[in-house]
Amino acid sequence: DAGVIQSPRHEVTEMGQEVTLRCKPISGHDYLFWYRQTMMRGLELLIYFNNNVPIDDSGMPEDRFSAKMPNASFSTLKIQPSEPRDSAVYFCASSYGQPNPYEQYFGPGTRLTVT
Amino acid sequence: QQQVKQSPQSLIVQKGGISIINCAYENTAFDYFPWYQQFPGKGPALLIAIRPDVSEKKEGRFTISFNKSAKQFSLHIMDSQPGDSATYFCAATKDSSYKLIFGSGTRLLVRP
Numbered sequence: 001d002a003g004v005i006q007s008p009r010h011e012v013t014e015m016g017q018e019v020t021l022r023c024k025p026i027s028g029h030d031y032l033f034w035y036r037q038t039m040m041r042g043l044e045l046l047i048y049f050n051n052n053v054p055i056d057d058s059g060m061p062e063d064r065f066s067a068k069m070p071n072a073s074f075s076t077l078k079i080q081p082s083e084p085r086d087s088a089v090y091f092c093a094s095s096y097g098q099p100n101p102y103e104q105y106f107g108p109g110t111r112l113t114v115t
Numbered sequence: 116q117q118q119v120k121q122s123p124q125s126l127i128v129q130k131g132g133i134s135i136i137n138c139a140y141e142n143t144a145f146d147y148f149p150w151y152q153q154f155p156g157k158g159p160a161l162l163i164a165i166r167p168d169v170s171e172k173k174e175g176r177f178t179i180s181f182n183k184s185a186k187q188f189s190l191h192i193m194d195s196q197p198g199d200s201a202t203y204f205c206a207a208t209k210d211s212s213y214k215l216i217f218g219s220g221t222r223l224l225v226r227p
Contacts, residue, residue: 033213042204042217042218042219042220043159043215043220044217045214045215048213050213055213056213056214091158091159097213100147100164101147101208101210101212101213102147102149102161102164102208102215103149103161104161104215105160106159106160107158108156108157108158109158
């Protein structure tokens with residue numbers, strides 16, 4: 001298996017622009033997670049899906065952030081409009097869930113820079 | 116109560132030495148305690164995990180020690196190698212939840 005695939009790997013955009021990050025989970029995994037990693041706040045869970053349905057979005061910072069999972073093999077995280085404080089590395093992860101909910105497989109991440 | 120506190124922030128160890136990273140938690144409902152390893156430019160990868168019903172788990176050179184009464188757990192890397200140089204994150208979660216609460220990370224450097 002190729003693992004979790006994320007694109008793009010790097011994104012540089014100007015403040016106010018829309019940014020879309022993409023993720024393809026590992027085939028057969030029915031949980032998908034979006035995380036954000038910054039020096040100040042560490043690794044934070046933004047939202048997670050089960051069988052394409054959003055289960056918990058309490059970590060989404062504000063209405064500028066939205067995530068979708070139209071099918072089992074694709075998810076997007078959108079920021080509109082983007083702000084410099086959104087600069088971070090965004091990770092997508094997937095898992096089978098039980099019996100090991102902690103066994104999440106992370107993608108390589110998308111480094112987002114908002115100028 | 117959701118926090119997981121990790122120390123030290125950084126650690127330098129000589130090759131062959133023992134690396135020790137500590138974590139503490141407050142929420143007694145947590146019942147999974149995994150450790151993740153992250154190399155530069157990569158996503159975190161699961162290293163080893165433990166449930167609170169055991170006090171120790173060993174996999175190769177990596178050992179988790181768990182102290183339920185003190186609400187603390189630690190990662191020991193025996194015979195540390197330069198290839199172990201990475202950032203290590205402890206985490207905690209509940210059986211009923213899929214929300215991993217991560218510690219702040221420890222950057223480990225193993226000198227040759």
